[in-house]
Amino acid sequence: MKKRSKELTLFIIFVCIFIILSILSPDRFLSIDNFQSMASQLPEFGIIAIGMMVVILTGGIDLSITSIAALSGISGAYFMTKSLELGISEPVSILVGVISIFVVAVICGLINGGIVAYIGVAPMLVTLGTMAVFEGISLNVTKGGAISGFPDAYSWFGNGSLMGIPVPMLLFIVVAIIGAIILERTPWGVSVYMLGNNPLATMYSGINIKKVQLRVYIFSALMAGISALIMTSRYNSAKVDYGSSYLLQSVAAVVLGGTDIAGGYGKVIGTVIAVAIIQCISSGFNLLGINRYLTDITMGVILLLVLAINFFSQRRHSFKLVSR
Amino acid sequence: MIRMKTIWKSKEMSMFLILIIISLIITLKNPVFLSVENILDMLKSNVVLGIMAMGMLVVIISGGIDVSVGAMIAAITVIVGNFLVHISNNILLSFLVGGFAGIIMGGINGLLVSMLEIPPIVVTLGTMSIINGIMLYYTNGNWINDIPNNFINFGTKTPLGIPIQIYFFFGAAILTWFILKYTLFGRGVYAIGGNLLSAQRIGYNVKRIKLLVYTLMGFLTGIAAVVHTSIMKQVDPNAFTGFELQVIGAVVLGGANVAGGMGSVWGTIVGVLLMAVINNGLILMHIPTFWQRFIIGLIIVLAVSFDVIQRKRSEKQFVRVDVE
Numbered sequence: 299m300k301k302r303s304k305e306l307t308l309f310i311i312f313v314c315i316f317i318i319l320s321i322l323s324p325d326r327f328l329s330i331d332n333f334q335s336m337a338s339q340l341p342e343f344g345i346i347a348i349g350m351m352v353v354i355l356t357g358g359i360d361l362s363i364t365s366i367a368a369l370s371g372i373s374g375a376y377f378m379t380k381s382l383e384l385g386i387s388e389p390v391s392i393l394v395g396v397i398s399i400f401v402v403a404v405i406c407g408l409i410n411g412g413i414v415a416y417i418g419v420a421p422m423l424v425t426l427g428t429m430a431v432f433e434g435i436s437l438n439v440t441k442g443g444a445i446s447g448f449p450d451a452y453s454w455f456g457n458g459s460l461m462g463i464p465v466p467m468l469l470f471i472v473v474a475i476i477g478a479i480i481l482e483r484t485p486w487g488v489s490v491y492m493l494g495n496n497p498l499a500t501m502y503s504g505i506n507i508k509k510v511q512l513r514v515y516i517f518s519a520l521m522a523g524i525s526a527l528i529m530t531s532r533y534n535s536a537k538v539d540y541g542s543s544y545l546l547q548s549v550a551a552v553v554l555g556g557t558d559i560a561g562g563y564g565k566v567i568g569t570v571i572a573v574a575i576i577q578c579i580s581s582g583f584n585l586l587g588i589n590r591y592l593t594d595i596t597m598g599v600i601l602l603l604v605l606a607i608n609f610f611s612q613r614r615h616s617f618k619l620v621s622r
Numbered sequence: 623m624i625r626m627k628t629i630w631k632s633k634e635m636s637m638f639l640i641l642i643i644i645s646l647i648i649t650l651k652n653p654v655f656l657s658v659e660n661i662l663d664m665l666k667s668n669v670v671l672g673i674m675a676m677g678m679l680v681v682i683i684s685g686g687i688d689v690s691v692g693a694m695i696a697a698i699t700v701i702v703g704n705f706l707v708h709i710s711n712n713i714l715l716s717f718l719v720g721g722f723a724g725i726i727m728g729g730i731n732g733l734l735v736s737m738l739e740i741p742p743i744v745v746t747l748g749t750m751s752i753i754n755g756i757m758l759y760y761t762n763g764n765w766i767n768d769i770p771n772n773f774i775n776f777g778t779k780t781p782l783g784i785p786i787q788i789y790f791f792f793g794a795a796i797l798t799w800f801i802l803k804y805t806l807f808g809r810g811v812y813a814i815g816g817n818l819l820s821a822q823r824i825g826y827n828v829k830r831i832k833l834l835v836y837t838l839m840g841f842l843t844g845i846a847a848v849v850h851t852s853i854m855k856q857v858d859p860n861a862f863t864g865f866e867l868q869v870i871g872a873v874v875l876g877g878a879n880v881a882g883g884m885g886s887v888w889g890t891i892v893g894v895l896l897m898a899v900i901n902n903g904l905i906l907m908h909i910p911t912f913w914q915r916f917i918i919g920l921i922i923v924l925a926v927s928f929d930v931i932q933r934k935r936s937e938k939q940f941v942r943v944d945v946e
Contacts, residue, residue, distance in 0.1 A: 359743075361867070418934065419926045420880050422687075426871055427922035434916025441912065546689065550747050559741045594755030602748040605740045 304556035304608065305568045311604070312575050319582035326585045334464060336581045338457070341470035342528045342541065344573040347548040347555075348477050349521025351569045352514055354552050355481075357494045357561030358414065358421030360518045364545045365432040366406040368538050370519075371526030372436050374399035375445040375536035378452070388449040395452070399530075400523045406432060407519025411512035436538045446535035456532030466528045473524060478566040490514060494561025550601050551576055556608075575600070633877030633929055634889035640925060641896050648903035655906050665788050668898040670695070670850045671865075672791040672891070675872045676798040677842035679890045682873050683802070684835045685815040685882025686742035690731060690750035691843050692865035697757040698723045698847035703766035703857035711770035716851075720844040727753065728840015732833035742836075750866075757859055766857035777852030790849050794842055799887040807834055815882030872897045875925055896921075 319327045326332060346363055353360040378395030382388070406428070413424045439445075458465045481487035489510045492500040501507050525544075530536045555572035557564025576597060583593045648655045674691055681688045702720045710716075727749070734745040779786045802808040810831040813821035822828050851857060876893025878885025900921060904914045 413923065413927060417927050417930055419930050422870075422880050423874050423926045424923065426867060426874075427919045427926065429867075430915045430919025431923065432919075434913060434919055437912040437915060546747055546750065549743070550751070553741075553744045553747075559744055589759055591755045591759035594751045595759070596755075598748040598750070598752035598755065601751075602734065602740070602745065605744060605748075606738050609738045609740065 305565055305571065307607070307611075308554070308556060308568060308571045308575070308604070311600075312571050312578070315575060315578055315582075319578060319586075323582070323585050327582055332581060332585065336577050337467040338464045338532065339581070340573060340577040341464075341466035342525045342532070343544050343548065343551075343577070344470050344570065345473050345521050345525045345528070346541065346544050347551040347569050347573050348473060348566060349518035349525075350548040351552045351555070351557055351564055351566070352477070352481070352490065352521075353421070353518045354549070354557055354559060355490050355494045355561055355564050356511060356514050357497070358511075358514070359425065359549070360410065360515065361422065361425040361545065362406070362410060362429040362432055363425075363518055363522050363548065364541045365429045365436065366403055366519050366522040367526040367529065367541045367544075368536075369406060369432040369436045370399045370403040370523045371530040371536045371540060372439050372445060372538070373402040374526065375448065375530055376439055378449075379445060379447055382447070382449065388451060392449055392452050395448075396527065399527055400520065403519045403523030403526070404516055406522075407516035408512070410519070411515030414515060415508040415511035433538060440536070440538060442538070444535040444537040448530075448534055453531050453534055456528050456530075456534075466532070469524060469528065473521070474566055474570050481566060486510065486513065491562060494558075494563075496562075547576070547597075550597065554601055554604055633933075634886060634892060636929060636932065637875060637877055637889065637892045637896060637925065640921075641892055641899060644896070644903065644921075645899055648899070648906060652906040655903060660902070660906075662785060662788070664898050664902040665791070666785045666853065668894060668901075669787040669791045669853070670846045671868060671872055671897065672894040673794040673842050673846040673849065674869045675876075675890050675894050676794045676887065677839035678869045678873045679876070679878055679885050679887065680798060680802065680811055680835055681742075681839050682870075682878045682880060683815045683882060683885045684811045684832065685818070686735065686832070686835065687870065687880070688731065688746045688836065688839050689743060689866045689870075690727075690746040690753060691839065691869055692862040693750045693753040693757070694724065694727050694840065694843045695847045695850065695865065696859055696862040697727070697753050698844050699851050699857045699861070700757055700761055700766070700859055702848050702851055703769065706770055706773055706851075707766060707768055711772050713773060713776050716773065717845065717848050720848040721841050722844070724840035724842070724844025724847070725837055726840070728837045728843065729833070731840070732836030735836060736829040736832035761859045763859055765859070769851065769855055769857075773852065774855050777855065787849050787853055790845065794845065795887055795891060798842075801838070802887065807831060811835060812883060815884075817883070868897065871922060875922060877929075896925075 346367065350360055350363055353363075374395040377398040378391050381391040381394045386394070410421075410425055410428055413419050413428075414421050455465055455469075460468060481490060489500065489505045489507075492503070492505065493507055493510055497507055525541065526536075529540050533540065551572045552564070552569055553559055554575070555564070555568035555570070557568065579596060579600070580590075580593050583596070584590070645655070654660055674695065678688060678691065698720050701723050702716050705719050706716055731742075731746055731749055734740055734749070735742050738745075777786070781789070802811065810821065810826040813824065813826055814828050814831055818828065854861075872893040873885070873890055874880055874893070875896050876885070876891070877889035897918075900918055901914070904917060909917070
């Protein structure tokens with residue numbers, strides 16, 4: 299008998315949770331309002347989780363991902379408001395803001411990736427340090443406060459909708475599809491998985507692992523940038539602590555989604571389902587009026603439970619192999 | 623002579639040199655830095671970091687990591703605070719309660735890591751959100767202010783002119799040093815961190831060692847929680863968000879290898895001192911608080927990069943010797 303895939307197990311769990319929440323609160327959970335609010339909250343977190351996943355696939359981790367999001371968002375906000383002050387027209391200012399978000403994000407990714415790939419420092423250490431560095435710069439720019447006063451049109455990225463679907467959700471879908479294609483259909487994607495499985499063998503098979511690693515960190519930084527675009531637009535301001543709670547949550551989502559924390563295995567669809575589970579629980583519990591701290595507890599329990607189930611089902615599977 | 627050379631080249635030594643250089647720079651800028659009063663003050667305010675860094679050192683040598691320590695210490699300060707206010711103001715009992723609570727929480731981490739073979743970062747992510755959730759649900763984020771007077775008096779004692787909390791730090795350091803150097807468990811920690819499979823084949827009980835590693839971490843966290851309460855004279859459930867990264871940072875600055883198998887108590891002391899000196903020095907040098915995080919991050923990145931570059935260079939020399 300074929301072993302059930304991790305992603306399918308996860309999807310079944312998602313359906314169960316969805317059904318339970320629908321039964322508990324049919325009029326509110328199953329409403330269009332709720333779906334729309336979930337669809338606008340989920341993307342900023344989901345996109346960060348996808349960025350984190352690609353780094354984890356190589357066996358690394360990016361602890362600076364949320365501070366990259368904060369820093370790039372703040373720089374975007376800074377340059378956008380500055381160019382408005384200089385009397386430059388709104389559309390051009392928005393363009394300046396968006397471009398500077400991504401330029402700063404890529405620079406941050408280059409710093410992380412450069413140190414990890416070309417100097418060879420452990421990713422956890424590098425990103426632990428750069429996390430503080432990026433946060434420090436953000437604090438200096440904002441002096442602890444928030445930057446606001448964006449043009450009205452800018453809020454389209456976070457609050458607008460196309461054909462009834464919120465723009466952030468569209469961005470998330472596009473990112474997930476492109477991410478899946480890049481990872482599973484391109485040579486670079488394949489080398490990411492190979493690198494996570496066995497860096498030495500990958501190097502000897504003629505792949506420039508330094509380049510692969512560098513691009514991984516740029517990719518995750520770009521994801522942080524997209525998330526920053528959504529967050530700054532949704533809150534109509536930029537602040538150091540926007541998104542900071544997503545750091546360990548995104549690691550949890552990636553692992554919940556079936557990605558091996560040691561690298562080498564993981565699928566975008568798994569991460570997407572995990573993000574959806576987390577969003578359903580937090581929105582559903584919120585609607586049911588359950589204390590938000592109980593939501594944290596439930597998330598932790600689910601994370602450990604899924605891993606325990608994986609462990610036991612894997613062991614049963616290997617027992618069967620042995621007895622055969 | 624050879625021994626002298628290896629000491630000079632060790633990671634710990636290079637960190638120690640950095641510590642001396644930074645201290646010199648700070649002293650030149652502000653001589654107050656070297657006053658006994660300032661040094662004792664600085665030590666006292668980093669005792670909690672130091673005690674927990676000792677536990678984290680053992681965890682990291684074993685090849686694991688514990689990101690739940692911030693949540694653990696917060697929860698234990700709440701438990702101890704409530705114990706002191708509502709049950710008994712006995713100081714010895716408060717340490718027993720703190721230590722016991724730590725052993726339970728650490729033991730749960732240890733059981734999950736050793737029995738279910740879930741990667742430590744994932745387990746502790748899960749328990750982090752569970753412990754944090756339970757603690758915040760129970761306290762609602764409220765402070766405990768009415769700590770009994772005898773406990774506050776205990777916290778202000780200075781035997782031999784040294785704040786009592788500093789003795790706990792040295793106690794923890796000596797205990798950890800002894801365990802790592804002279805017990806079978808301690809040697810086992812290095813063995814499983816260096817090469818898990820070999821350690822297993824030699825006959826180390828890997829599961830038991832892992833269980834004990836996390837239990838020890840919990841115990842030291844419990845003691846640190848009581849010490850923290852004696853310094854602050856109140857309990858703030860939110861005082862430790864992000865503290866786990868500081869603890870990990872201090873340990874890796876002190877030369878421990880995040881991949882496991884390497885690290886020493888004296889290196890960790892240097893790491894903690896480095897963190898303390900940087901924090902204190904930046905204040906003494908009147909550097910705006912917004913720059914402090916930036917500089918700490920920069921020093922972490924530079925220190926670990928410098929260390930890797932130096933190691934690579936010495937490895938190259940080895941290779942050349944081999945060829946000749």
